[in-house]
Structure formats: C-alpha cells, structure tokens
Amino acid sequence: MNSEDLYSNIRRKKSYLCVGLDSALEKIPEHLKKYKNPVFEFNKQIIDTTAAYAVAYKPNLAFYEYRGSEGWKDLELTAGYIKTHYPEQFLIADAKRGDIGNTSAMYASTFFERMDFDAVTVAPYMGEDSVSPFLTYKDKYIIILTLTSNTGASDFQYFSSADGEYLFSEVIRKSKNWGNKDNIMYVVGATKASMLETIRKQIPDHFLLVPGIGAQGGNLEEVSRYGLNKQCGLLVNASRSIIFYSKESDFAEKAAQESQRIQLEMEKLLRESGLH
Amino acid sequence: MNSEDLYSNIRRKKSYLCVGLDSALEKIPEHLKKYKNPVFEFNKQIIDTTAAYAVAYKPNLAFYEYRGSEGWKDLELTAGYIKTHYPEQFLIADAKRGDIGNTSAMYASTFFERMDFDAVTVAPYMGEDSVSPFLTYKDKYIIILTLTSNTGASDFQYFSSADGEYLFSEVIRKSKNWGNKDNIMYVVGATKASMLETIRKQIPDHFLLVPGIGAQGGNLEEVSRYGLNKQCGLLVNASRSIIFYSKESDFAEKAAQESQRIQLEMEKLLRESGLH
Numbered sequence: 001m002n003s004e005d006l007y008s009n010i011r012r013k014k015s016y017l018c019v020g021l022d023s024a025l026e027k028i029p030e031h032l033k034k035y036k037n038p039v040f041e042f043n044k045q046i047i048d049t050t051a052a053y054a055v056a057y058k059p060n061l062a063f064y065e066y067r068g069s070e071g072w073k074d075l076e077l078t079a080g081y082i083k084t085h086y087p088e089q090f091l092i093a094d095a096k097r098g099d100i101g102n103t104s105a106m107y108a109s110t111f112f113e114r115m116d117f118d119a120v121t122v123a124p125y126m127g128e129d130s131v132s133p134f135l136t137y138k139d140k141y142i143i144i145l146t147l148t149s150n151t152g153a154s155d156f157q158y159f160s161s162a163d164g165e166y167l168f169s170e171v172i173r174k175s176k177n178w179g180n181k182d183n184i185m186y187v188v189g190a191t192k193a194s195m196l197e198t199i200r201k202q203i204p205d206h207f208l209l210v211p212g213i214g215a216q217g218g219n220l221e222e223v224s225r226y227g228l229n230k231q232c233g234l235l236v237n238a239s240r241s242i243i244f245y246s247k248e249s250d251f252a253e254k255a256a257q258e259s260q261r262i263q264l265e266m267e268k269l270l271r272e273s274g275l276h
Numbered sequence: 277m278n279s280e281d282l283y284s285n286i287r288r289k290k291s292y293l294c295v296g297l298d299s300a301l302e303k304i305p306e307h308l309k310k311y312k313n314p315v316f317e318f319n320k321q322i323i324d325t326t327a328a329y330a331v332a333y334k335p336n337l338a339f340y341e342y343r344g345s346e347g348w349k350d351l352e353l354t355a356g357y358i359k360t361h362y363p364e365q366f367l368i369a370d371a372k373r374g375d376i377g378n379t380s381a382m383y384a385s386t387f388f389e390r391m392d393f394d395a396v397t398v399a400p401y402m403g404e405d406s407v408s409p410f411l412t413y414k415d416k417y418i419i420i421l422t423l424t425s426n427t428g429a430s431d432f433q434y435f436s437s438a439d440g441e442y443l444f445s446e447v448i449r450k451s452k453n454w455g456n457k458d459n460i461m462y463v464v465g466a467t468k469a470s471m472l473e474t475i476r477k478q479i480p481d482h483f484l485l486v487p488g489i490g491a492q493g494g495n496l497e498e499v500s501r502y503g504l505n506k507q508c509g510l511l512v513n514a515s516r517s518i519i520f521y522s523k524e525s526d527f528a529e530k531a532a533q534e535s536q537r538i539q540l541e542m543e544k545l546l547r548e549s550g551l552h
Contacts, residue, residue, distance in 0.1 A: 024382070062375060062382040068390055069348035076344055096375055098399060099338060100426040106300070106338035114344055123374065123399045125421055127428020145401055150376040152403020159446055162438045170435055 001090055001118050002139050003182050003207060007231045009055045009088050011276055014267040016232050017259060018056035018092065018209065019046070020239025021078065022063045027244055029251050039064075039074040042251075044081055046243050049256035053263035056090035056235050057082055058209075079115045090235070091118045092209070096145060098123040098130045105133035112137045119143050121187060121209070124171045128178055135179045141207075142184055144175055147199070149189025149212030168195075172202045181205045188227070190218020190236070196226035207233050213262075214241025220262070224269040232275060238262060277366055277394050278415050279458050279483060283507045285331045285364050287552055290543040292508050293535060294332035294368065294485065295322070296515025297354065298339045303520055305527050315340075315350040318527075320357055322519055325532035329539035332366035332511050333358055334485075355391045366511070367394045368485070372421060374399040374406040381409035388413045395419050397463060397485070400447045404454055411455045417483075418460055420451055423475070425465025425488030444471075448478045457481045464503070466494020466512070472502035483509050489538075490517025496538070500545040508551060514538060 010016050021043055028042040035041040047057065059078055064071035082089050097107045097120060104122075111117040112134070119141035122131050134142040147157055147168045157168040165173075172186065181203075188199055190212035199208070208227055212218035213236055220236060227234045242262075246254035270276045286292050297319055304318040311317040323333065335354055340347035358365050373383045373396060380398075387393045388410070395417035398407050410418040423433055423444045433444040441449075448462065457479075464475055466488035475484070484503055488494035489512055496512060503510045518538075522530035546552045 022379075060375075060379060062373075062379045062386070065348075066382045066386040066390060068352055068386070069345040072341075072345035072348045096399070097338075097372065099336075099372055100424070103298075103336060103338045106342045110338070110342040110344070114342065123372070123401050125399050125401045125432060126424050126426055127431030127433070129426050129428040131428075148376070148402050150402055150405050152405040152407075155403030155450055156401060156443065156447065157403070159435070159443055160437060161435060167432065167435055167443060171432065174431055 003231060006055070006090055006207070009090070010232045013053070013055055013263070014270060014276055015053055015055055015263040016234045016236055016266055017054045017262050018058050018235045018237040019050050019054045019242055019259065020094070020211070020237050021046070021057055021059040021243065022239040023243065024063050025067060027247065029247055029249060031249055037074055037077060039071070040077040043074070043078045045252040046255050047082060047086065049252040050242065050259040051086050051089065053256070053259035054089070056092060058092040058094050058237055060094040060239070076115060079117060083116050092143065093117040093120045096121050096123050098126050100126065101129040101133060104130050108134045108137065112140050119185065121145065124175060131175070132178060135183050140183065143209050144171065144184065144186050146171055146186040147188050147192045147195055149191045149218060153189065153192070169198070169202065172199065176203055176206070181207070185209055187211065190220070190223045193219060193222040193226055196223065200226065200229065204229055205231070205233070207235060209235045209237065211237045214238035220265055221269065224273070228269070228273045228275065232270070279507060282331070282366055282483070285366070286508045289329070289331055289539070290546060290552055291329055291331055291539040292510045292512055292542055293330045293538050294334050294511045294513040295326050295330045295518055295535065296370070296487070296513045297322070297333055297335040297519065298515040299335070299519060300339050301343060303523065305523055305525060307525055313350055313353060315347070316353040319350070319354045321528040322531050323358060323362065325528040326518065326535040327362050327365065329532070329535035330365070332368060334368040334370050334513055336370040336515070352391060355393060359392050367392070368419065369393040369396045372397050372399050374402050376402065377405040377409060380406050384410045384413065388416050395461065397421065400451060407451070408454060411459050416459065419485050420447065420460065420462050422447055422462040423464050423468045423471055425467045425494065429465065429468070445474070445478065448475065452479055452482070457483070461485055463487065466496070466499045469495060469498040469502055472499065476502065476505065480505055481507070481509070483511060485511045485513065487513045490514035496541055497545065500549070504545070504549045504551065508546070
C-alpha cells in the first residue's frame with residue numbers, strides 16, 4: 001500500500017485510528033477460551049466490529065511470542081484474516097526489530113513475504129544497514145522508533161550533541177535520506193505531543209505512528225494540532241483502551257463503541273484542519 | 277546461572293566461545309531435510325559435537341521467526357535440548373528486544389520462563405523501563421546492545437555530546453546503575469576492538485558478548501587483549517564460520533574442528549593472561 005492509498009482510506013473512513021492488538025491470552029473474555037485459537041477468535045471479533053472506524057491494525061509481537069509457536073499461529077491467522085477480509089487496512093507488525101544486515105533481511109522476509117504486513121516497527125540504534133533491508137520492498141514501510149511514549153524515552157532519546165541536537169532528531173535527520181515518505185514512517189509518542197511541532201519541521205510529509213493515547217494518557221487533540229499534515233500524516237494508535245474496554249461477552253461491541261467515539265473525534269479534527 | 281558459575285565453566289573448558297545458531301533452513305545440509313524438524317536436527321548435531329569447546333549458545337531469533345510457528349518450534353526444541361543435555365551451557369536469546377514496560381515484561385516471560393534462556397539481548401533506545409522488567413529475574417541477564425559490529429554502528433552509536441561523550445558510553449554510564457554485573461552484560465562488536473580499552477574503564481567487571489569474529493572479520497587476539505578481565509569477562513561469538521564451515525554431511529565434525537581451533541587459541545590467550 002502506498003501513502004496515496006492510505007490517505008484515500010483515511011478520507012473515506014474519516015479516521016486515522018490504528019487499533020493495537022495487544023491480545024494477551026490471560027486478558028481475553030473467559031467464554032472465548034473454548035475455541036481452538038481463542039486469541040485469534042478474540043482478534044477476529046474485534047476486527048469485525050471495529051474495522052468501520054479504523055484504518056490500521058497493529059499486533060504487538062510480544063503478546064504473541066510469549067506463547068511460543070502457538071502464539072505465532074494466532075499472529076499468522078490474524079494477519080491472514082485482515083489481509084483476506086479487510087485488504088484496505090494498513091497492517092503493522094509492532095516488532096521493534098533491528099539487527100545486522102543479513103539478519104534484518106530475514107526479519108523483512110518474515111513480515112513482508114511470509115505474512116504480508118504493510119509495515120514493521122524498527123529500532124534505529126544499529127544504524128542504516130540494520131533497516132535498509134526492509135526498504136527494498138515496494139509499497140512496504142519501516143516505522144522507525146523516534147520519540148517513544150514511555151518514561152525511559154528521556155534516557156537516551158534526548159541525549160544531545162554539542163550543537164544542541166537531540167538523538168531523536170539525529171535519527172530523523174539521517175534516516176530520512178535512507179528512503180522517502182513512501183517507505184519510512186516514524187514512531188512519535190502521544191505523550192510527547194509538544195515535540196511534534198519540531199518534528200514536523202524536519203519531516204513535513206512523512207506519516208507518524210502515534211502510540212500512547214488511551215491507557216498511556218496522551219491527548220488526541222494536541223497530537224492532531226501539531227501532527228496533521230496535508231495528507232493527514234498520522235496514524236494514532238489505541239490498544240488496551242479499545243480491546244479491553246469490556247472484559248465480558250460484550251467486549252467486541254464495546255470495542256466498536258470506543259473506536260467510534262475516537263473516530264468521531266478524528267472526523268471533527270480532520271474537518272477543522274480542512275482535510276475532508 | 278550467576279557469573280561465578282559462568283567463570284567456573286570457562287576455566288574448566290578453557291574456552292569463552294559462544295556458538296551462534298543462525299541456522300537458516302536454506303543453508304543446512306540437504307540430507308537433514310528428511311527429518312521432521314530439520315533445523316532442530318541440525319542444531320542438535322552441532323551442539324553435540326561443539327559442546328566440549330563452547331560455554332554458550334546463541335540462537336539468533338530472526339533465523340527462527342522467518343519460518344513462523346514452525347521456526348518457533350525449532351527454537352523451543354533447541355533451547356529445551358540444551359537445557360536438558362548441557363545445563364552448564366549459557367543460553368542466549370539473540371532477540372534484540374526492547375519495548376515499553378508492560379510489553380518488555382511479556383518478552384522477559386517468553387525467554388526466561390517459557391524457554392529458560394539465561395540471557396536476552398536488548399536494544400537500549402527506549403531507556404530504563406524498556407529493560408528493567410528483564411532485571412527482576414534472579415540469575416538471568418540482559419545483554420545491552422552497546423557498540424555493534426555492523427557498519428551502521430557509526431550512524432548513532434558515535435553520536436556525541438557537548439563534552440565529547442559518545443552515545444554508546446552514555447548507554448553504559450546510565451544502564452550500569454540499573455542492575456549489576458550479575459544481571460547485565462554488554463554487546464561490543466569484535467570489529468570495534470580498539471574501543472574495548474575505553475569500555476573496560478567504564479565497566480571493568482561486567483561480561484561482554486563479542487560478536488563479529490569469523491565471518492565479520494574481527495580479531496580474537498585483539499579483542500582478548502583489551503577485553504579480558506579477572507573473571508574472563510568475555511563471551512566471543514562465532515556463528516556462520518562454525519555452523520556452516522562445511523555444508524556437506526560432515527558439517528558437525530567440521531563445526532567441532534573449527535570450534536576446537538578457536539578454543540585452543542582461547543586457551544592460549546587465557547594462559548597468557550594468567551587466567552588458568
């Protein structure tokens with residue numbers, strides 16, 4: 001999927017919501033545990049009810065890996081289900097990978113060929129050759145960790161150079177030359193909304209993946225004020241606040257209601273920015 | 277396993293060799309493909325013939341994940357085999373994980389509880405809360421990416437502050453206070469041997485995991501000269517140069533020969549340093 005297609009989905013849905021599938025087995029409703037693949041069943045119902053309000057889904061790999069090969073099976077089934085039934089959805093593997101060249105090439109093959117994800121989150125610490133193997137795929141994206149939403153973000157991301165540049169800005173400055181807005185996006189946490197203004201000066205045209213609204217407390221209006229660009233340029237993620245809004249048998253319905261609430265706020269913010 | 281046990285294995289084996297199990301299905305000998313789990317069979321034979329010369333094994337997760345749930349099965353079988361038959365071996369998941377707190381806790385559970393690895397490699401970019409969940413396990417280690425062996429290492433790891441400190445030094449300076457030498461190690465590439473002297477001043481007592489000898493061209497003698505400390509303090513990894521030394525039916529025997537060659541060099545270097 002290229003950024004034109006993504007923007008056209010955003011306009012059609014009046015939404016830039018990404019639903020995070022942090023689907024831990026222990027947290028899903030009891031009544032689903034009778035299914036052969038309870039986590040897949042949970043995801044399927046969440047996807048079916050929220051797809052009208054979302055433009056992207058983001059399984060976080062940790063929540064699949066911790067159950068080993070069984071968890072991977074759920075991940076594969078989920079990715080396959082989305083690609084088959086909702087091919088317009090932008091599918092992100094929140095994997096935070098990054099390794100030496102030949103190893104990153106294996107990861108790229110895993111997510112882009114084996115499972116047909118549209119994008120993978122990657123960590124920048126190991127530099128260009130750790131991410132460039134992902135950039136050889138047409139219409140696929142890397143999403144580079146830049147300024148994250150957690151407290152530890154301040155440990156190194158604000159490490160600053162002699163001329164006052166932060167590490168996260170250096171990550172953007174260098175990496176934007178490794179590809180372009182059609183194969184690179186950046187992760188910027190919603191809890192760092194005030195920095196979005198600075199970041200937008202560096203990369204006015206790239207899409208940003210913004211985690212941290214909902215359970216982590218970031219503010220959608222503030223994120224949108226500083227982050228929206230002329231192609232929208234934002235995918236705002238909510239995970240637990242949607243998928244575990246209810247832990248009872250009405251979980252999918254409640255997830256849809258919460259997604260719609262966010263979508264309506266996004267519709268208003270898009271309208272105010274003249275984007276629809 | 278604590279660092280005393282690890283050092284005692286090193287003294288007994290006269291080796292600080294870690295064998296990297298980058299066991300890509302496409303690269304293993306044809307005659308193994310008749311087995312139900314050919315990659316596991318390959319690993320098992322490599323482990324059986326090299327265990328006498330090694331003190332650690334390091335499966336690189338990328339080479340398992342790219343085959344999805346089947347690859348994870350091979351990883352689980354391999355980890356289980358080592359822990360059952362060679363419990364004295366230090367088992368490293370080369371996963372390069374790191375995420376926000378609740379997600380890192382899932383990764384820690386995957387590698388330390390589900391599979392009983394002794395250590396996991398982690399990326400430092402997201403800061404303290406991204407690695408601290410791994411530190412709550414007794415006798416388990418995180419191995420923090422510090423100065424890596426790839427060309428991209430120069431992109432950000434040498435980003436320097438106003439007072440001339442490199443990012444990789446800042447990573448060490450901060451992270452060494454998050455735990456101690458019994459739960460934190462550091463990745464320092466063999467291709468950066470000259471920096472080991474500087475790094476040893478910051479962390480004289482910690483173990484370092486050193487990839488990059490063999491296929492990547494790092495020099496064992498130089499690494500050892502600057503890196504050895506009074507508890508050895510080094511685990512030097514070779515992957516492809518051992519496991520794919522031969523791609524024929526004699527692969528396990530050749531892997532053993534190459535491991536022994538390295539072990540004998542290590543024995544000499546330990547002796548010269550007065551460590552055995």
